[in-house]
Amino acid sequence: MDTRLSALLSNDASALEARELLLSCVHCGFCTATCPTYQLLGDELDGPRGRIYLIRQLLESGRSSAQTRVHLDRCLLCRSCETTCPSGVNYHQLLHLGRKLSGKLKPLPLPQRILRATLRGILPYPRRVRALAAMGRLARPLLPGKIRNKIPARQRRKPLPGTTHARKVLLFQGCVQSAVAQGINDATRRVLDRLGIECLTVAREHCCGAVPHHLDAENQAREMARHNIDQWLPLLRDGAEALLITSSACALEIQEYPQLFTDDPALEQKAIELLQHCQEIGSFLHKQETKNLQLAKPRSMAFHAPCTLQHGLVSAEHTTDLLSRLGFELHVPRDNHLCCGSAGTYSLQHPRLADELRRNKLDALTEIGIDCIASANIGCLLHLQETSPRPVKHWIEWLDEILEQQSARS
Ligand code: SF4
Ligand code: SF4
Known part of the structure; x- marks a missing residue:
């Protein structure tokens, strides 16, 4: 054109x-x-x-x-x-x-600029998200149903592995995820421990930058990316074998860091170096020997592939192949290519359209008739959980839970 x-x-x-x-x-x-x-x-x-x-x-x-x-x-x-x-x-x-x-x-009109500034000022910062969620839980009885549904329930944390291993990876914590869905990172640590892999965390890492980037705040996204690169690269150069990301939207943002620095060759080079180590969890496990993660008997699972996984990273097949190999009988909903309506902060900015997309996605997922519904991105999970009649979890949480039950029985 x-x-x-x-x-x-x-x-x-x-x-x-x-x-x-x-x-x-x-x-x-x-x-x-x-x-x-x-x-x-x-x-x-x-x-x-x-x-x-x-x-x-x-x-x-x-x-x-x-x-x-x-x-x-x-x-x-x-x-x-x-x-x-x-x-x-x-x-x-x-x-x-x-x-x-x-x-x-x-x-943009002033009210939209205020909404965007508020979202950018809260969501990328776990402490602020945690405080807001805690206040929301206190005020829950007084809130209207729609807002009440948006407040995630407090998660009860299970013990973490204490073993150290020669194989080490960095596990990215995420902003909203580390504040209200820590169970995903915890499950990842336990699953990787079964493979003899230890997860290291970087206390001073920031949000990946996807939230401000989606809100057109490129400078804020660049600053977060620059900070993260400086935190992660020394540890990766020092022997950590990968930077693992459990949320596909964050994995996509980090994979595209080089595009943020096309005007700064030194930073662009560092971002390209980071790419060699950055892996979404499904793609990482797909390449591993996984006999220690095998299910004792097949388990049905309905899987919603996040857009960032199927259209962005183009790696949804790594996750579905992995889950099938481990013993899950995977069911893909109709219109699998369509978004669930979460899309970063979209559900907060365009609630009517986001609700309609979620209703369609949940209809497609629940008509399969399976209790185990899984996805691979914190935004999709929180959005679907708000109104789903059945439990929706990250697939690694389902895997961890089933393996734990198997271990308890044996
Ligand atoms: S598919 Fe859409 S974006 Fe691609 S060339 Fe055709 S009109 Fe353009
Ligand atoms: S909403 Fe439509 S135009 Fe926008 S990215 Fe999705 S498919 Fe493309």
Whole structure:
């Protein structure tokens, strides 16, 4: 798609990058059919091709309108369209640039800026999330049902392995996950202990940066990434064999750190070095000898593959192959490619659309008729747990629980 930049944007680095990315789109519209927001709203401008046209219009006119921003912001950044696109359009980067330019040309209304600043000021910081969750639990009886459902129950923690092993990995803790779903990291430590692998944690690591990045706060995301790289790389150079991430959205953000530093060759190089060590937990275990994790008898599991796992990292098959190998009978819900509506902070910014997507996803997951529902990303888990009639957990929590029961019986 050839684009002539408006004089106002002719020297703007983001506009020049967006123009390059637009070149690979051939307007075929294949992507529209697999876009969740197009399916819900039926408006071409709420699908990928329509949004691409809006970005092109913005680049050519040097103007953005409130309506343009509405359509760009309704995008979940689920990347389902990228999986479908035959021309390999780098849609997510194009959308980031489109939102950035739209914000420059027409700043967001004040209430939206306040909401975004609040989310950016709380969610990436575990202590603040923990304090908010604790206050929410105290006030729970007074809160309306919808907000009450958003407050995660306090998790009872089980003992952690005390054994040290020669094989060591760094285990990324995550911001929201370490505050309200510590059971995922704990289960990971116990599962890896069964394979003779010890998990190290880095006390001073930050949020991966995905939360601010989704909220178009690139500088905050860059600062978090820079800090994390400086914390992790020395330990990885010192012998820790991998940086493991249990939440697929965080794994994707870290995998894409080099894209944050294209203007800083030294940092970009460090981010590329980090990539050699960074692994999503399913992909890591897929490569390991796992006979110590074998289930004694088959167990059915309905698996929701997060968009960041199937469309972003493109590694959902590593997890499903691994789980099948361990003895799970996996059931994939219909419309597996569609987002559950969590999408970073989307469920807080667009609750009506997010609720509808969740309802569809839970219908598809529960109609399978299995009690064991699993996913692989903290955002999807918290979002689905809010209204699911059946338990939804990270697959590694299910695995840990079943292995523990097996050990207790033997
Ligand atoms: S990222 Fe998802 S919601 Fe956004 S245009 Fe692509 S398919 Fe649609
Ligand atoms: S499928 Fe790809 S090339 Fe076709 S319209 Fe969508 S983004 Fe453009």
